[in-house]
Amino acid sequence: GDSVTQTEGPVTLSEGTSLTVNCSYETKQYPTLFWYVQYPGEGPQLLFKVPKANEKGSNRGFEATYNKEATSFHLQKASVQESDSAVYYCALGDLGGSSGNKLIFGIGTLLSVKP
Amino acid sequence: NSKVIQTPRYLVKGQGQKAKMRCIPEKGHPVVFWYQQNKNNEFKFLINFQNQEVLQQIDMTEKRFSAECPSNSPCSLEIQSSEAGDSALYLCASSLSQGRDTQYFGPGTRLLVL
Numbered sequence: 344g345d346s347v348t349q350t351e352g353p354v355t356l357s358e359g360t361s362l363t364v365n366c367s368y369e370t371k372q373y374p375t376l377f378w379y380v381q382y383p384g385e386g387p388q389l390l391f392k393v394p395k396a397n398e399k400g401s402n403r404g405f406e407a408t409y410n411k412e413a414t415s416f417h418l419q420k421a422s423v424q425e426s427d428s429a430v431y432y433c434a435l436g437d438l439g440g441s442s443g444n445k446l447i448f449g450i451g452t453l454l455s456v457k458p
Numbered sequence: 459n460s461k462v463i464q465t466p467r468y469l470v471k472g473q474g475q476k477a478k479m480r481c482i483p484e485k486g487h488p489v490v491f492w493y494q495q496n497k498n499n500e501f502k503f504l505i506n507f508q509n510q511e512v513l514q515q516i517d518m519t520e521k522r523f524s525a526e527c528p529s530n531s532p533c534s535l536e537i538q539s540s541e542a543g544d545s546a547l548y549l550c551a552s553s554l555s556q557g558r559d560t561q562y563f564g565p566g567t568r569l570l571v572l
């Protein structure tokens with residue numbers, strides 16, 4: 344069935360350093376790929392999504408490219424800030440197939456950014 | 459920011475008690491999902507609706523869990539007889555359509571079963 348695998352955390356960085364969170368997926372379909380972020384005490388919120396292969400999504404300095412050949416969707420940011428501390432989830436959503444119509448989430452990566 | 463409203467934010471129940479939580483989806487979103495997020499941050503899909511109709515649900519939902527999304531009323535998820543293993547964050551999400559569309563999440567109801 345459909346699955347998402349991402350970098351296991353926790354990841355601890357100093358402010359101003361770069362971030363990469365690896366995400367790979369398995370599916371036989373043509374999903375939309377998502378990055379969600381979850382802050383303590385809140386539900387996940389959309390960071391950005393990419394519906395088509397070979398396109399890039401971005402928001403708030405974060406970006407990821409939907410690489411269909413490599414089945415990857417790695418999250419990157421050139422310079423993290425303390426306010427970026429949160430849990431980041433890679434997810435895929437598709438219509439039908441083994442995932443049904445629900446989101447399939449990765450395990451989440453806890454990012455802590457030190458000042 | 460998401461406008462999905464979930465109540466209550468916290469729920470404490472004894473084993474065997476009923477636990478009920480509610481969700482108001484974003485205005486204009488006909489599709490509603492319920493997920494259970496455990497302490498390891500793993501998401502488990504429970505059930506989803508389009509308007510008032512159940513689209514999919516897992517076996518767990520068919521037994522002790524019940525859910526509905528009546529017209530002009532909040533959606534609800536109820537656990538008939540709570541177990542310790544039900545302690546988790548229950549997340550409601552709404553969407554314009556199934557599958558590839560963005561799901562917008564509420565803040566969740568944190569259930570603790572003692």
